Amino acid sequence: MATVKIKFRPSSVNAKEGILFYQVIHNRVARQINTGCKIYPAEWDNLSSRVVIPPRTEESRCHYLHSLENRIKEDTTRLRYILARLDRTDKDYSADKVVELFFISPEDGGFISFCQNLINQLKQIGKVCTAETYATSLNSFIRFRGDRGDIPLGEVDTDLMAEYEVYLKSNGICPNSSSYYMRNLRAMYNRAVEKELVVQRSPFKYVYTGIDKTVKRAVSAKVIRQIRDLDLVLYPLMDYARDIFMFSFYTRGMSFIDMAYLKKEDLKNGILSYRRQKTKQQLLIKWEQPMQDIIDKYDTSGTPYLLPIIKDTGKDERRQYKSAEHLINSKLKKIGIQLGLEIPLTTYVARHGWANIAKSKNVPISTISEAMGHDSESTTRIYLASLDTSVIDKANSLVIKSL
Structure with missing residues (x-):
């Protein structure tokens, strides 16, 4: 069994810095790894083999x-x-082999490098959503690592993830967002375990990976009316963002991605029929006049899409929808500030707002769940399977008329 020690070699010249080096001993053969780091004798404790900071040390030296x-x-x-x-794979290794492996770049077997390759593979096989989800979490982890760069897969442990969790908290990241990053990093780490690139060490064992209760992003009918009635003639981009928000509200809180991919052929005989991108559940919505008013404002004759979100079918449609989502939410936040709202206004607020208003009108929770395409509770879904869609249409009409 090899051993590793950190040692200090004083300079032969008095008052000069000495050097630190690692000593690897295996089968009675010793090899040295020069760290390139220099310190003064007073900054080294031989008994504990560690760096110490003498009293009255300058701040810059302390930092070093x-x-x-x-x-x-x-x-x-x-x-x-x-x-x-x-020890697991090569019982006959030498001390020289240890030194050789140490000088191989960590990126050759690094966690970040592995995740980046995995993300590229997912994109190539068409799993774009998963790739983007993983990339968002990895970018956060890369920011956490900073100048330290990549880290070998075998060094991803509970201490590292606890440090990362503290970093997220100190940067104002809420528990649910922190959990989101952790779950995605864990999924990528588990891929490396499956490929036998690293032994499972359960590095996410002590960090939060659950889903915390959040403050609902709902607004009242009064606020929805204020948003609808704002005079934005002089601000076309804010007007556009407001229209998309209201269309979502009118369509029972339709998600942005579903609105982006709505096609003209989905509207037939006064019924809008679409399949949710998230759950693949098909929903039917009775067409109401406020929806038509928004459609009539925009020229979409050059595309098969109902709304002016994806405007050029010859270009990357996903990139167009993501860019439009960013623009719209940015303008909505400005509208929210203008109205003095306590929560950031986004398209998702329309979804919460619809449910909140429907509930205030005594619409049954089961009807609201069906209207919004929820499928998280199997028992609820069994009950809702026989629900007449006219009940949902009446509920939506009631909500719209409440404005």
């Missing part, structure tokens, strides 16, 4: 020594991982 402590911790953790891997 703290960075050095982190560097030593990462290097020794990496060396222990290399030794553990060699």
Whole structure:
């Protein structure tokens, strides 16, 4: 079994810095790894083999020594991982082999590198949504790593994820968003385990990966009326954002992606029929005049789509819808500020708003669930399967007329 020690070699010149190095010993053969780091004798404790900060040390020097402590911790953790891997796979390895593996770039077997390759693979096989979800979480983790860059798969442990969770919290990330990042990183880590690139160490065991209760993003009928009646003639982009918001509200809180992919052929005989992108559930909506008023405002003659979200079928449609979503939510937030709303106004508020108003009109929860295409509770779905769609249409008409 190999051992690794951190050692300090003083300079032969008095008052000069000495060097730190790692000593690898295996089968009575010793090899050294020069860290390139220099410190003064007073900054090293031989008994505990660690860096110390003498009293009255300048702030810049303290910062350097703290960075050095982190560097030593990462290097020794990496060396222990290399030794553990060699013990499992190569019983006849040498001390020279340990040194050789240490100098291989961490990116060659790094967690970030693996995740980036996985994301590219998912894009290639058409799983764009999953790829984008993973990319969002990975980008957050990359920001957390900063100048430290990638980290070997074997060094992804509970301490690292606990540190990442603290980083998220300190940057104002709410528990649900933190959990979202953690779950996606865990899914990618588990892919590496499945490929036998790393032994399962359950690094996400002690971080939050649940779903916390959140403040509902709902507004009253009075607020919806205010949004509808705003004079935005001089602000066409805000007017456009308001129209998309109201269309979502009129269609029982239709999600943005579903609105983006609505086609003209989906509207027949006064019924709008579409299949939810998220659940693949088919929903039918009675066409109401306010919906038609919005459609009539925009020229979509050059596309098969009902709304002016995807405007050029010859270009990347997904990119167009994502760009439009960003623009619309940006303008909606400005409208929300203008109205003095306590919550950020987004298209998702239309969905919560519709449900909230329907509930205030004593529309049964079961009807609201069916109208919005919820399918999270199997018992509810069994009951709702026999619900007459005219009940839902009446509920929607009631909500719209309440404005």
